[in-house]
Amino acid sequence: MHLIKENPAPLLISDTDAASLLSIGRSTFWREVKAGNLPQPIKIGGLTRWRVADLQQWVERQQPGSTPVRTQDAPLSAVILRRLDLLEWALKFMAEQVPDHLSRAQMCQRLRITSRTLTNRLRRGEVPQPGPDGRWLLEEVMEWERRT
Numbered sequence: 001m002h003l004i005k006e007n008p009a010p011l012l013i014s015d016t017d018a019a020s021l022l023s024i025g026r027s028t029f030w031r032e033v034k035a036g037n038l039p040q041p042i043k044i045g046g047l048t049r050w051r052v053a054d055l056q057q058w059v060e061r062q063q064p065g066s067t068p069v070r071t072q073d074a075p076l077s078a079v080i081l082r083r084l085d086l087l088e089w090a091l092k093f094m095a096e097q098v099p100d101h102l103s104r105a106q107m108c109q110r111l112r113i114t115s116r117t118l119t120n121r122l123r124r125g126e127v128p129q130p131g132p133d134g135r136w137l138l139e140e141v142m143e144w145e146r147r148t
Contacts, residue, residue: 012049101135
């Protein structure tokens, strides 16, 4: 969604955000609005916006299986479950992409220090020592960060 980060709970949202909130496409959203199946928008100047509360109330009023909005002939609940499956897959994929070892450059970036500063801190024993391969085990670095 394109919601403003500083305002985690906006009162009004655009058609794009409203469609995303309902897990449907924008054209499907507009078709259902025009058919009277979804709440009507309000106009503010040249802007068209939906009250989040109206959309939430609409969702709460829906009986299981009676949702008129469908995406690719699937009920909204099936679409939501599919999106949850995709989210779970994405999280697993991202976890696999995280390296289990950090290079010197990655360690410096993580600590926001220069290589020279890292060398000095290693000599003084202020940071974990790298392994024999010159890399840090990410799990050990994270544990050290929790303790400090």
